[in-house]
Amino acid sequence: MGSLLLSAVSTLFFLTLTLSSGQAAKNNYIQRKNPGGFITVHCKPRKQQQQRQESLELLKGLSDEKLLLSWNLESNTFTVNNSVKHRLQKQSPGSNALSITLSNLTAEDAGVYLCEYTAMGVETIKTRGYGSVLLLLDHSATDAANTGSSCDETNPSVTVILVWLLAVITVLLLSILVVIVIVPKLRKKSMSVNAGRRPWRAGTSDVYEDMRSTCKRKPGPPAGE
Secondary structure (H helix, E strand, O other), X not given: OXXXXXXXXXXXXXXXXXXXXXXXXXXXOEEEEOXXXXXXXXXXXXXHHOOOEEEEEEEEOOOOOEEEEXXXXXXXXXXXXXXXXXXXXXXXXXXXXXEEEEOOOOHHHOEEEXXXXXXXXXXXXXXXXXXXEEEEEOHHHHHHHHHOOOHHHHOOOHHHHXXXXXXXXXXXHHHHHHHHHHHHHHHHHHHHHHHHOOOOOOOHHHHHHHHHHHHHOOOOOOOOO
16 A cells, blocks of 8 residues: 555656656657647667667556557567557657657547567566657647637646646645554554553652651750750
8 A cells, every 4th residue: 555655656746847847848758739630759769778679669658558559679560559550650760769650639649658668588678768758638729719719818727737736636645645654653663662661650658758757856955955
């Protein structure tokens, strides 16, 4: 339970940072497209992945990943998901890189696209390559075109809304994590410390004995007699 919450918090925290970063938008990590448009994902292996790569997969989603395309680099054969087969085009500039274009975008196409390379050896090694993209569909542009009004005047920024929403979810998950995992551990530690302490007993009998002996003493004769 704790590891699942930590994984969810890490994912949400990463997305929050990505969405709130202007540099990410500049580097095309985030792409906002209109419905009916197209998006191109440029998959490329990292420098340490140049050797022994045997396949490339284009995945959509984070937790529940959907395989859109698989490329066997040795046989140069492709397998494309039937749901996007008629809308997907591909082109390889070489060096195990692949440019994948998805056209006629719909609401279901919004999400994260990941490039994953696989190397087969003593063990299977899967690594993420360059080209991962977060696709956001800007429905406000279509609505503005139909109504003749500016989307900026009628709709708030989608990115800002997502950032605030993810931040709230992250705080809630952290609170649940504290209640479920951390608080019981602190209580258990406190109980073990208290159990190890010896109970304190006041020495009341000795005090009473001293007071009794003092009261029994008789006053001596006055000085000088």
